[in-house]
Amino acid sequence: MTLPIFLIGARGCGKTTVGHALSQLHVCQFVDTDHWLQEQAQMTVAQLVSKEGWHGFRARETEALEAVTAPARVVATGGGIILSEYNRKFMREQGVVIYLSAPVSVLVDRLEAYPKESQRPTLTGKPIREEVGEILAGREALYREAAHHVVNAAQDLDLVIAEIQTALRLARAS
Numbered sequence: 001m002t003l004p005i006f007l008i009g010a011r012g013c014g015k016t017t018v019g020h021a022l023s024q025l026h027v028c029q030f031v032d033t034d035h036w037l038q039e040q041a042q043m044t045v046a047q048l049v050s051k052e053g054w055h056g057f058r059a060r061e062t063e064a065l066e067a068v069t070a071p072a073r074v075v076a077t078g079g080g081i082i083l084s085e086y087n088r089k090f091m092r093e094q095g096v097v098i099y100l101s102a103p104v105s106v107l108v109d110r111l112e113a114y115p116k117e118s119q120r121p122t123l124t125g126k127p128i129r130e131e132v133g134e135i136l137a138g139r140e141a142l143y144r145e146a147a148h149h150v151v152n153a154a155q156d157l158d159l160v161i162a163e164i165q166t167a168l169r170l171a172r173a174s
């Protein structure tokens with residue numbers, strides 16, 4: 001695993017969880033753009049957004065993406081990283097991009113159980129059930145455009161990892 005692997009997908013699809021597990025299996029480094037930028041700014045995402053707005057957060061997110069990208073790394077991104085055309089092109093050119101795809105009902109269940117509001121302030125001001133569907137509808141095409149592989153993230157963690165490993169093996173063989 002030499003090229004960086006970028007995990008993309010909606011809030012709650014499992015980018016951080018899967019990325020961490022995958023890096024442990026492959027004994028490589030794990031980085032999460034949200035963790036990196038929060039550490040760098042010494043602020044939570046919620047604090048950053050209230051101080052600098054989403055525009056400021058998105059600028060820091062691109063900075064984080066560039067800073068953490070390195071060979072043999074698994075990079076968990078934030079759900080909105082694909083909003084920027086620059087980020088989509090950067091990830092596709094620099095590494096292998098995997099879209100962790102899950103239906104709205106699964107995302108909502110996971111986010112209700114694990115909201116982590118300091119990292120996931122509201123994007124629309126609407127209730128979670130409405131917000132997740134609306135945001136995913138607006139972003140689905142961008143996730144697919146950026147991705148080299150689409151993986152079913154609604155499965156158990158070990159099956160998600162196995163599907164990613166198969167995709168990576170196939171990519172190496174072709």
Ligand SMILES: Nc1ncnc2c1ncn2[C@@H]1O[C@H](COP(=O)(O)OP(=O)(O)O)[C@@H](O)[C@H]1O
Pocket residue numbers: 009010011012013014015016017018076110111113114153154155156157160
């Ligand atoms: N395959 C999975 N099956 C069940 N729960 C999962 C799975 N992947 C992630 N989760 C859970 O969903 C929640 C959100 O996961 P997280 O990794 O923070 O998602 P993301 O980084 O994509 O927003 C966490 O509580 C995590 O334990």
Ligand SMILES: O=C(O)C1=C[C@@H](OP(=O)(O)O)[C@@H](O)[C@H](O)C1
Pocket residue numbers: 009010011012015016034045077078079080081119120121123
């Ligand atoms: O979908 C989004 O726009 C966001 C997703 C969050 O990351 P996760 O996808 O890890 O929850 C975080 O980057 C920020 O709250 C914005």
Ligand SMILES: [Mg+2]
Pocket residue numbers: 015016017032034076077078
């Ligand atoms: Mg995450």
